[in-house]
Amino acid sequence: MKTTLLTRRVFTSAAALAAACVAAPALRAQPKLEKTKLAIAVGGKAAFYYLPLTISEQLGYFKAEGLDVEISDFAGGAKALQALVGGSADVVSGAYEHTINMQSKNQHIQSIVLMGRAPQIAMGISTKAMPNYKSLADLKGKKIGVSAPGSSTNMVANLVLSRAGIKAADVSYVGVGTAAGALAALRSGQIDAMSNTDPVMTMLEQKGDVKIVSDTRTLKGTLEVFGGPMPAACFYVQADFVKANPNTCQALANAIVHGLKWLQTAGPSDIIKTVPESYLLGDRALYLASFNKVREAIALDGVMPEEGxxxxxxxxxxxxxxxxxxxxxxxxxxxxxxxxxxKERFKA
Incomplete structure (x- = not known):
């Protein structure tokens, strides 16, 4: 009788232990984060360029990974980069090419997850300021709006102009942001042309305010401008941060890839419900038209292509x-x- 009771007790304890192990795989699977509170800098958060960041934030994917993130929005990517270099940000949601640029200055920053597989930047000529525009050569001596000097919008403009024999010093770059201020700058005649992201460029294009002369909002357009795949938005951090905080970097990548996975099946109405109202710039239909234009430019799984x-x-x-x-x-x-x-975890 005693033996039977003891056996039953041992079996019950073993069963309870097994159940506990089954019930708590997540607790074992999630290693302790080295840093839970993070400052993220971004330059123009309302742009589709950074949509995966907004989706992961709005749907609580950072919190689900145990992260408490504070996102600071700057006028452009160059300002967000300054925040990282200056120490006021831990992470930047910004253009991959900054990692190359900084390495040339002996400062090592590293991308840890990719959000965009095309720059989503279009360059347009103001139909009001330059009604007789014929070729890029006409832009010599003109004012060109960019999100912020030194940002990826500036880089694309430099590249496009350089192919027409125009140096950066031959034009004046004006920082106009990526939202309502950019629309106002072009429409009021403060600038003659603009290199910017969506939804701004689609809004200007559909209203006849600009004539598009270079377009990387699609994979085909990106191939034409760059001659190959061109990675865009990513999370980048100081190289030392990666070494010191591998579990935190994993949590950041998890949150973004979770967002990318959601975006693969999200419909236009899902996007409208998820992003802040102010991102729509007062025109839902145009916002959705912009989204459909750039959808394929959003990364699928967060993995950086070596060729890119x-x-x-x-x-x-x-x-x-x-x-x-x-x-x-x-x-x-x-x-x-x-x-x-x-990617493996979320089957992205």
Whole structure:
């Protein structure tokens, strides 16, 4: 009788332990985060360029990974980069090419998860300021609006102009942001042309305010401008941060890839319900038209394509004399370690 009771007790305890193990796989699977409170800098959060960041934030995917994020929105990517270099931000949601640019200045930053597989930047000429525009050569001496000087919108403009023999010093770049201020700057005649993201460019295009002369909002357009795949928005951090905070980097990648997975099946109405009302710039129909235009430019799984990093280096070196292609170690500008794990977890 005693033996039977003891056996039953042992069996019950073992069963309870097994049930506890089954019930708490997540507790064992989630390693302790080195840093839970993070400051994220972004330049123009309302742009579709950064939609995966907004989706992951609005749907609580950062919280689900144990992260408490504070997102600061700057006028452009160059300002967000300054926040990282200055120490007021831990992470930047910004253009991949900054990792190459900074390495040329002996400062090492690294992409940990990709959000965009095309720059989503279009360049347009103001139909009001330049009604007789014939070719890019006409832009010499003109004012060109960009999100912020030194940002990816500026980089695309430099690349497009350089192919027409126009140097950066031959034009004046004006920072106009990526939202209502950009629309106002072009419509009021403060600038003659603009290189910017959606939804701004689609809104100007559909109202007849600009004539598009270069377009990287689609994969086909990106191939025409850059000659290959061109990675765009990513999360980048200081290289030392990756070494010191691998679990935190994994949590960040998880949150973004979770958002990318959601975006693959989200319908236009889902997007409208999820993003803040102010992002729509007062025109839902145009916002949705813009989304449909850039949808394919959003990354699918967070993994950085090696070929894309080579395209970015070639593009930057073509107009930026300080970047010597043979001196840049592309392998140090990104890691796919975290994105690959997140891709497997979310089946992205």
């Amino acid at each position: 990093t080579r395209t970015a280096l070639k593009a930057l070196a073509s107009f930026e004399p300080s970047i010597k292609a043979d001196k840049i170690e592309l392998g140090k500008t990104y890691t796919n370690e975290f994105a690959r794990r997140a």
